Amino acid sequence: MPLSKLINAIPACAAPRRERRKEARPGELLEAALDLFVEKGYAATRAEEVAVRAGVSKGTLFLYFPSKEELFKAVVRENLARTVTEGASELASFAGPTGEMLTHLMQQWWARYGATKASGISKLIISEASNFPELARFYHDEVVTPGTELVRRVLQRGIDRGEFRDVDLHYTIHAVMAPLIFLVMWKHSLAPCCGAGNTIDPEKFIAQHADLMVRGLLKEKQP
Amino acid sequence: MPLSKLINAIPACAAPRRERRKEARPGELLEAALDLFVEKGYAATRAEEVAVRAGVSKGTLFLYFPSKEELFKAVVRENLARTVTEGASELASFAGPTGEMLTHLMQQWWARYGATKASGISKLIISEASNFPELARFYHDEVVTPGTELVRRVLQRGIDRGEFRDVDLHYTIHAVMAPLIFLVMWKHSLAPCCGAGNTIDPEKFIAQHADLMVRGLLKEKQP
Amino acid sequence: MPLSKLINAIPACAAPRRERRKEARPGELLEAALDLFVEKGYAATRAEEVAVRAGVSKGTLFLYFPSKEELFKAVVRENLARTVTEGASELASFAGPTGEMLTHLMQQWWARYGATKASGISKLIISEASNFPELARFYHDEVVTPGTELVRRVLQRGIDRGEFRDVDLHYTIHAVMAPLIFLVMWKHSLAPCCGAGNTIDPEKFIAQHADLMVRGLLKEKQP
Amino acid sequence: MPLSKLINAIPACAAPRRERRKEARPGELLEAALDLFVEKGYAATRAEEVAVRAGVSKGTLFLYFPSKEELFKAVVRENLARTVTEGASELASFAGPTGEMLTHLMQQWWARYGATKASGISKLIISEASNFPELARFYHDEVVTPGTELVRRVLQRGIDRGEFRDVDLHYTIHAVMAPLIFLVMWKHSLAPCCGAGNTIDPEKFIAQHADLMVRGLLKEKQP
DNA sequence: AATGAATGAGTATTCATTCAT
């Protein structure tokens, strides 16, 4: 048996974790990167940190992603993909009043996106938009526009069914969404520092926001 | 005109170098730094860039600010100082219905802060909160808390005067403010990239938001 | 032979770059740093120079030592470690007259420390003591005090055996050591500049010093 | 009265110290520089510090000395000049035994040079010799050589008068001087850091050294 | 595929020196 084989044999038995799940690597790296990018921002996250958190070496990271920038883009794309198209299907089967529908939509959005780690990428996008305009556009097209459309359809339903006043859709949509976005930004910026004394309970906040919105949208009761 | 004259003419108008303006320098540097930090973020802004934009050399920057970090903090403090306590006085003399008062407050906030360059520091704070928790707390104490109090007083006035329903103040306050914050974030992140086709007119957006809020807050008309 | 071949031939022999020698690196860097620090002083030695002399790049230096200051400290510790406790053991078995013992001690000290490159760190410590008081204390504790003790024991032996007069140990110790320290300082400062015409031969100088010391210490012959 | 005169008149009454002793400036700067160079070394001393300690502005320093290097050289030259030629005259009239003469010489040297601030430049020279070889040579020629000659003449006197043994002058001279140099180095390096517990009283040390030297030099008493 | 030692371009910061006032 040649010496070279012997040398290669040593790490083989000492590293049982390395052999399995080669195709899992990119996912583990993306997850580690998501954590760190969200926590520290793009520039303050070092490539090696990501690698270490994913349990691999620095070199391996660059085996899967050609650069830190591409890693960042992949993190964003990966996590945006999850968000898109969820929730739309669910609403199709909703039969109750549109006010309840809108409230439900907001609550679901928080439960399925806002409350998850993935919401950190919304914060990332907004923080790094000027340095990664391409990503900002991607986010706009893949998340903002579809989300906008979803809300538009709900509002239109309320108007069509005579429940809501005939409001300006464009600005009402944003008035509906803005507090949700705010909640995500808050969670990933000031909340961790200034939590004590000014805590915002997301569910209660959304409930209050939804109540105000629906009341503001509903046609006034006829006497 | 000989070439030598042309060459000499260039530095003549472009180089009033080595001026003595100790008084003005800090302000010029802070302004240049605000522009760049808002535009590119903290990490992506190079100290020398700030100096050059302020029309001085690298060394001069460090003559006035001991480090990039202190420059950043100074930018934040400088611009927050302006914001704080503005607007509060104006409301004291307001005599009309609280719904109009609330609408007016929001519109003035935009006109005096949101629409100015200084609003970029709200975006900065939120983007860099995890890297500068000390600043985040400063912002929270100096801006968020006073702003919150201002809105609370207006809402309380509406309730006390029997105009508004007896809502949960804590969450209503944030429901009022969230779209304003959203507007600032939007302006400094996605708007510059994805402006075409999805423009938000701040005044109209605030008007719509205020209308919805006030309608949601007003007691229902008694038949 | 075409020019292109010649050009290619140069890097071929001059660049076995990117070798992997993690074990050897710290030692090579410490040696290079010792040379340069001794030759030029702490401040006048640039980190990159050290790296280049060790045959690596700037980055590699900081891979092994977190800062120039730590590199300096490591150089000092590394070279002091060798010195400490050497020589002490040898004297234990010495059986002759204490005068010879003292002479032997001084000669050995020169041969094993003074004459080597490592003696440069004594000069370093003394030159940089005010900038690195921590190191000065380290040197004092690890080198000066043990050395002092060694000499003390020898002198005490001479007194106990009735060979030496009952001198004040504290000051005699320093009188014994001072010319040795002087020799080291001389070698690393004026000697390289002003060698011609005023050369000091260390062995002869120590012999003369030892002779004078021993004569001064010995009890006067009884008639 | 023209405006320019008025302007000039203002500092004239506000700065009473500035007008007097223009010719004292270089001296004050040299003194401040001596203090700082001795205390912190050449590189660690900033030009502005020197100026501030001398009570002038940075610009003024460069008005009198074209560069930091020249300032350093001037400091050395200035203080060496004081040292040279002192003491020689005094010895000419000494009439007692050469042993006492030698002891006296050493004690005087300490009192007039070693104990003063100026002795710091010996430490400076030795510390910076490799970076300022020109200064090292200057020091060698102006201080070491004359000092050596002085000691040589005393030793020669002792031999000529039959008091001292016929020792090797070259090495004995250095054996006499080395502890004095050592004392100066000690005072300006380790003593400030490690004073506690290992203090060397210079007068006592010199006394002990002189006693040992003289005993070592004296011809053995004839029975 | 995986490693981690090595690289070097890039950046904040210092400080001797200049010069308009």
Next chain:
DNA sequence: TATGAATGAATACTCATTCAT
């Protein structure tokens, strides 16, 4: 003369990226 604001060359240190193993 004297000032001190301004300069910019110099330097320690970082970190994304490469590549021999």
